[in-house]
Amino acid sequence: MRVLRFDLERPELEYYFHELYQAFDPGVKNILSGAAEGVLSQKNEENNVILSLTWEDGKTLTRAYQFKNNDEPLENSIYKGFLYDLLSEYFNKQLEWGTLTGIRPVKMAQNYVKLGWSPTKIRNKFREDYRVSNDRSDLLIQIAKKQADFIPGELECGVQQRISLYVGIPLCPSKCDYCSFVSTIIDKKGENLQCYFDHLLVEIEKTGEILRTGDLRIDTLYIGGGTPTVLSASQLDTLMSALEECFDLSHLREYTLEAGRPETINREKLEVAKAHGVERICLNPQSMNPQTLLSVGRPWEAGLIEKQVALIQSFGFKTLNMDLIVGLGNETQDDFLRSLEAVIALEPENITIHNLSIKKGSRIKDQNGIVVKEGYGEDFYQAVKSRLSGEGFEPYYLYRLKYTRDNSENIGYAKPGHEGIYNILMMAECQSTIGIGAGATGNLYDPITNNITKVFTVKDVKTYNERFEEIVEKKGHAYHKHYRG
Ligand SMILES: C[S@@+](CC[C@H](N)C(=O)[O-])C[C@H]1O[C@@H](n2cnc3c(N)ncnc32)[C@H](O)[C@@H]1O
Ligand code: SF4
Secondary structure, X not given: OOEEEEEEOOHHHHHHHHHHXXXXXXXXXXXXXXXXXXXXXXXXXXXXXXXXXXXXOOOEEEEEEEOOHHHOOOOHHHHHHHHHHHXXXXXXXOOOOOOOOOOOHHHHHHHHHHOOOOHHHHHHHHHHHHOOOHHHHHHHHHHHHHHXXXXXXXXXXXXXXXXXXXXXXXXXXOOOOOOOOOOEEOOOOOHHHHHHXXXXXXXXXXXXXHHOOOOOEEEEEEEEEOOHHHOOHHHHHHHHHHHHHHOOOOOOOEEEEEOXXXXXXXXXXXXXXXXXXXOEEEOOOEOOOHHXXXXXXXOOOOOHHHHHHHXXXXXXXXXXXXXXXXXXXXXXXXXXXXXXXXXXXXXXXXXXXXXOEOOOOOHHHHHHOOOOOOOOOHHHHHHHHHHHHHOOOEEEEEEEOOOEHHHOEEEEXXXXXXXXXXHHHHHHOOOEEEEEOOOOOEEEEEOOOOEEEEEOOOOOHHXXXXXXXXXXXXXXXXXXXHHXX
16 A cells, blocks of 8 residues: 655644545545655745645655735635646546545535525536536535425424434444445344334434424425334334334325335335335345455345346335445446446436445454555446436435545435435535434534534444433433423
């Protein structure tokens, strides 16, 4: 692994410089002192930021970037912009997302649209302040406009009372190597699952009591994971009945059940889901290539995905979503495009394209350190987008994760009328979400300040089971305070 030393007059820039540098030159290790093959330096002289990059086996590039006196003290974003310009010249490369690293760029576009800015003004803002390409700015504007139809209007009476409900089942049959979500493997006798399930029912009841203020309106309900379909049909039935008893679900605009791993679903579970009004099901191949799946520790069985899709479709759920990940194992672009074709042929109404993000929690990182692989290039992403648009899929939500190939984005595509409303509301942070279960973060929205207060909770099932009472009490207190004062 190549090593690059940062010589920074402002050491607090390290994190931002590291992140941006990785996006240009993935897989390089950064250090702050000691011997290295490369050096990136920053110092300020009068009205200039002097940035310099040298690699022993490459060239040296030094540039002075002028700033205005009244810009002092310089914000980190200004340094990032200058570093972007240096790296862009050094590597002769542009990044579609420029210096933007946040998870929710659509929210920025939404704010500009709300201010009544024209597309040209928004594009200029994204380009000048963040070096974002016109293509990505247009994508953000397109998605922001599409989402506007699903977001409760700011002035709409009672927006405070409209909420979403998330129930987390962070348990899985086994751990996939690339996955960085906190998820517990079910033990042989299923004891940790049963114990979690019993606690979850109590939390549902307690939360229902707190929220029974009479005028709360639940917009969307999302049972996610992990893999919620590790629950048996009878457990699912009990869970869904408890939700109906404890909450008023009569206004639901969407009810989603994640059934991610194909081997965890069967006819009985789908019958339960259908009977309780689930309309959106997620069944995720991640890749349709057996070698890829097996190489990342995800089970595969010939014909299983196709069989399960047919089973789901036979129930007539409104929307089937299927997730794919770009960059799994040693896949080439063509491998991915073959998976995409195979998924399109199964006729789901949603396809979500993730880009592999190498995060701390995953085994991939544990084995190899942070290794973000060389990218596929912009043509690949455009090919994916135009193939999906040719089939009538439109991008409806987008978020970004760190340490991805090509510094790229995750996009949810939907046939019109099948957009995942929960996903939109979550990313827009425009209403409260009540999280129930381990890892289920609550978002409490204040329509006056437009701020979200997070209600964090423990992520792992073991701690949840051990400290259940204290955890539920703490969460309940936050919900009570928000809704009942
Ligand atoms: C919370 S996970 C649950 C999925 C479900 N348990 C399954 O395995 O199908 C939601 C989605 O995140 C995506 N994902 C998981 N790990 C990822 C990673 N390291 N980088 C990018 N996407 C990832 C996968 O596409 C996955 O379907
Ligand atoms: S990808 Fe899904 S099934 Fe695999 S470990 Fe992560 S949450 Fe569990």
